[in-house]
Amino acid sequence: MSSRAPAILVLEDGRVFRGEAYGSVGETFGEAVFSTGMTGYQETLTDPSYYGQVVAQTAPQIGNTGINDEDDESRRIWVAGYVVRDPSRITSNWRAKRGLEDELAAQGIVGICGVDTRALTRHLREVGAMRVGISSRSTDADTLLARVKASPEMAGANLVDAVTTAEPYTYEAVGDTRYTVAALDLGIKRNTPRRLAERGITTTVFPADSDAETLLAGNPDAVFLSNGPGDPATADHQVSVTRKLLQRRVPVFGICFGNQILGRALGLGTYKLKYGHRGINQPVLDRLTRKVEITAHNHGFALAPPKSGEFFETEFGRVQVSHVCLNDDVVEGLTCLDVPAYSVQYHPEAAGGPHDADYLFDRLTALIDNNEGAKADA
Known part of the structure; x- marks a missing residue:
């Protein structure tokens, strides 16, 4: 496996999670939410209802079945960012056409892996959904936090x-x-x-x-x-x-x-x-x-x-x-x-x-x- 760039996730309240780049290298902002689905990540990613949201998957390993050409729920991936704990190192499904990470990178979706998604989910449950930023360009938490606080909120958003x-x-x-x-x-x-x-x-x-x-x-x-x-x-x-x-x-x-x-x-x-x-x-x-x-x-x-x-x-x-x-x-x-x-x-x-x-x-x-x-x- 090729080496990954370091990445950082910063929540609006200042909580910081460090990991590695997953998908596209870059920077993104949105509302931090979690999805409890244990399967169907392709449908989640292409559901337009997730537009503007950085989705954390509570299932520990994501990407096992790759990406196919039949299960997309719309014309593109809509999530603002993607958070997984353990990206699968292989794709194993007879319908798969390519790997999940390759698809995220091809569509410019910035993600982070190696994150304790259990801790992240528990925090969001206790404090509530909030704005978040992910960056694999810079890992300076204070700088990213300032940009998170300047990003649009979901309340009042016409999407x-x-x-x-x-x-x-x-x-x-x-x-x-x-x-x-x-x-x-x-x-x-x-x-x-x-x-x-x-x-x-x-x-x-x-x-x-x-x-x-x-x-x-x-x-x-x-x-x-x-x-x-x-x-x-x-x-x-x-x-x-x-x-x-x-x-x-x-x-x-x-x-x-x-x-x-x-x-x-x-x-x-x-x-x-x-x-x-x-x-x-x-x-x-x-x-x-x-x-x-x-x-x-x-x-x-x-x-x-x-x-x-x-x-x-x-x-x-x-x-x-x-x-x-x-x-x-x-x-x-x-x-x-x-x-x-x-x-x-x-x-x-x-x-x-x-x-x-x-x-x-x-x-x-x-x-x-x-x-x-x-x-x-x-």
């Missing part, structure tokens, strides 16, 4: 425009098209339209700044609000669009950032979690079925719970907090009872991760059918 598609595109249904969906791309993962396609849904993906008229121009059966990065308090345009969809009784399904947008459209606020939910092992209770799902998450913000508890009134009728995280009682989903809309905070497409929540895509087809039936009866 959706950086990750959305520039032009609309269509993902065709598998077999005959039963339904059509207009998806608002706030950082959509490729596995979402795949899951929809398996159910006979043709999805047209639109840029994040699209208005309601644009989304509805093709007379879709429903509108999907995708996952994405940044502070949902900045998404006023998307909230306004969602309110228009609710007024017109268009079926709406939102996940992650889309859940927060639907919640804001229904009158709920948002807040920043101490260290967020990131990984593929979060237990969530579905109050509609009373089942506990093991789910994939990536969010640092959450919806403020309604003061009235599980059910609350809005200008669009009654709404139920349909899902809740069993670790910390965070609102994990909403179901509107008088208009055709629902959402969840986690990622039911789960790439990588468990498929306990895959039924939510079936729930969308049922919602479309019920809405069509209601219109026929009207």
